[in-house]
Amino acid sequence: DSQWPDSWVRTGPACTWEDPKRVIECTLVENLPDIRTESEEEVALPAFLVEKWKAEGRYEQEVAELDEFFAATGYPRAPKYYIIKWMIDYVKELGIDGFRIDTAKHTEASVWGSLYREAVKALEAWRKANPESPAATWDEEFYMVGEVYGYSLGHGLNYPYNDTASVNFYQEGFQAMINFDAKWAAKQPYETAFSAYNQMLHQGELTGLSTLNYLASHDDGGPFDKLREQPYLAANMLMLLPGAAQIYYGDESSRVLDASDLGADGDAHLRTPMNWEMIANNDSVAGEPVQEVLAYYQKLGQFRAAHPAVGAGVHQKMTDAPYTFSRTLADKDQVVVAIGEEIDEVSVAGVFADGVQVRDYFTGQAVTVADGKVVLPNYGPVVLLGED
Numbered sequence: 001d002s003q004w005p006d007s008w009v010r011t012g013p014a015c016t017w018e019d020p021k022r023v024i025e026c027t028l029v030e031n032l033p034d035i036r037t038e039s040e041e042e043v044a045l046p047a048f049l050v051e052k053w054k055a056e057g058r059y060e061q062e063v064a065e066l067d068e069f070f071a072a073t074g075y076p077r078a079p080k081y082y083i084i085k086w087m088i089d090y091v092k093e094l095g096i097d098g099f100r101i102d103t104a105k106h107t108e109a110s111v112w113g114s115l116y117r118e119a120v121k122a123l124e125a126w127r128k129a130n131p132e133s134p135a136a137t138w139d140e141e142f143y144m145v146g147e148v149y150g151y152s153l154g155h156g157l158n159y160p161y162n163d164t165a166s167v168n169f170y171q172e173g174f175q176a177m178i179n180f181d182a183k184w185a186a187k188q189p190y191e192t193a194f195s196a197y198n199q200m201l202h203q204g205e206l207t208g209l210s211t212l213n214y215l216a217s218h219d220d221g222g223p224f225d226k227l228r229e230q231p232y233l234a235a236n237m238l239m240l241l242p243g244a245a246q247i248y249y250g251d252e253s254s255r256v257l258d259a260s261d262l263g264a265d266g267d268a269h270l271r272t273p274m275n276w277e278m279i280a281n282n283d284s285v286a287g288e289p290v291q292e293v294l295a296y297y298q299k300l301g302q303f304r305a306a307h308p309a310v311g312a313g314v315h316q317k318m319t320d321a322p323y324t325f326s327r328t329l330a331d332k333d334q335v336v337v338a339i340g341e342e343i344d345e346v347s348v349a350g351v352f353a354d355g356v357q358v359r360d361y362f363t364g365q366a367v368t369v370a371d372g373k374v375v376l377p378n379y380g381p382v383v384l385l386g387e388d
Contacts, residue, residue, distance in 0.1 A: 007043040008079045009033035015106075020161045024106055035079050037107040042077040065089075073118070080107075084115050091122035091142070095135050098143035101174070105148040105159065109172045116144055116173025145176040145212050145244075152181035153197060153243075156205045170209055176244060182213035183224040186237035190339060191317055194325065197242040198315035210312070211243040216251055219267050223248075226257035226269075229286040231293045232381065236339060239300035242327075244311055249274055252297035254285035303361040303384045309333035319347055326351045338383040346383050347373045358385045 003009070011033050015026035027034045053059040066077075066085060075081040090096045099119070104112060119142045127136040146169050151159050158166040159177075169177060185193040200206055215238050216223035225234050231254050238245050249255070255275045259268060275290070277283075282291040304310045313327030313334065322340035324347060336358075338346045349372030352358055356369045360376060361384035367374045376383065 002046070002048040003033060005043070005046055007036070007041070008046065009035055018162060020165050020167070023161060024108060028103070028106060035083065035107070037080045037111050039080070040076050040078050043079055043082075044077075045082075075114075080111050080114070084111075084118055087115060088118045088122040091119050092126055095123070095126045095130060095133065097123055097135070097138070097140070098145070101144060101146045103149065104146040104169060104174075105161070105167070109167045109169050112144070112146070112169065112174065113172035116142065119144075119173075143176075144174050145178065146174040147178045150180055151177050153179045153200050153206070153211050154181060156200070170206075176210035176212050178246070179211040179213050179243065180220070182238070182241060183215050183220070183222065185213075185241065186215055186224045186234065190236070190240075190323055191325070193237065193241060194315050195317065201242050202314050212246050213238060213241050213243050214246040214248060216248040216257060216270065217246070218248070218270055221266065221270070223257050223270070227286065228254035228256055228288075228293075231285075231288055232296060235293070235297050235300055236382065239297070239304060240310065240337065242311065242313075242315055245304065247297070247301075253279050253290045253294050254288065256285060299362050299384070300382075303335075303386065306361065307333050307335045307386045309335050309386075310337075318350075322346070334386070336383075336385040338385075339381070341381060342379060343383050344376050344379050345373055346376070346385065348385065349373070352385070352387070356387065359388055360385055 003011075010025070011027060013026050014030070015028055016022045025034075025038055050059065053062050066082070069085045070077055070081070073081070075084075087099075099115075101112060123142045127133075127138075130136050148159050148169055157168045157170050159169060160166040185197065201209070201211065214220075215225070215234055224237075225231070228234075234251065238247065238251065250257075253275055255272065257270055259272050262272070264272070278285070278290050279294060282289050284290065285293075309327040309329035309332070313329040316326045316328070318324040318326055318336070322338045322343045324336065324338040326334060326336050328334045328351070334351050336346060336348050336351050348358070348369055352369045354369050354371065357366055358369065358374060359366050360379075362380045362382055363376070363378045365376065365378055366388075367376060374385065
């Protein structure tokens with residue numbers, strides 16, 4: 001491919017990480033040009049792009065759309081604003097209602113704020129232009145989640161580039177940030193982790209905002225339980241931590257994250273093929289049949305899908321033995337969860353009133369609350385209670 005003009009991109013220096021300038025105005029890796037997002041200088045379209053559009057018969061349309069965008073926004077024709085226009089085209093044409101932004105810290109945070117504001121307007125316009133679409137009836141604003149490498153929930157609103165420079169990405173359109181701390185939280189007792197996250201998300205400066213938790217990913221070389229020796233603990237932590245959950249492919253089927261036997265190096269350990277054959281054959285990993293692990297994840301996932309209180313609700317411990325907690329999302333939803341072996345009775349007092357029928361999403365059985373508790377004729381290793 002042709003390199004974009006020097007007025008658009010830089011090919012050096014390489015990032016050295018010690019301050020924002022050396023994280024933003026630099027190239028991340030060799031042979032990957034970096035957009036000059038700091039620039040407000042107007043630039044012309046690259047000649048090769050003009051040639052491409054003319055060959056495809058859409059030059060006039062593309063230029064007209066650019067003219068309309070820059071006239072409406074007042075932005076100068078700087079590289080970042082061209083790209084914002086091209087990004088929101090996906091929203092205007094397809095009704096996409098959210099972006100997951102990769103490597104967000106490698107450009108000025110204000111760029112994301114500009115993208116967000118334009119995306120909000122584009123989504124509103126798409127909904128008005130497509131009233132027949134079921135998605136047009138949704139009223140949630142455009143949603144952005146950011147990957148700022150190394151951000152942890154404990155950082156709160158401000159991600160530190162170094163000891164003296166920090167940036168609040170939340171104020172630039174992000175409703176959630178990917179949380180690099182969850183793999184460490186998963187090593188703590190349930191209540192320690194759950195209550196700490198609850199405090200940060202519901203009682204601190206992140207109140208009203210969110211986070212996206214993960215235990216393994218495509219480029220974190222220190223995943224939780226890489227040999228998949230604790231699949232059920234991992235499932236409970238990932239799917240029950242306050243916040244949103246990111247399931248990395250193979251989390252749910254015990255895909256081992258160590259490919260030393262194949263000569264893998266670095267991130268290649270994390271990116272091996274999906275273990276479809278193991279699932280089909282119901283092979284075991286660390287003594288646990290993968291179909292049973294998959295079924296466990298599915299039940300937790302279905303519970304989360306049916307009850308937003310699991311991830312977004314306020315956490316409250318109820319009892320120690322069995323370990324039981326509630327999550328309450330204002331007056332919209334509430335659940336009770338108990339973790340332990342052979343739990344046949346769960347206290348739900350203060351959450352579900354006597355006479356209310358609730359369902360255990362693990363076994364599928366419906367039970368009625370009596371005397372502030374539910375009695376379960378069938379039970380599994382976790383009880384997931386919510387109203388249908």
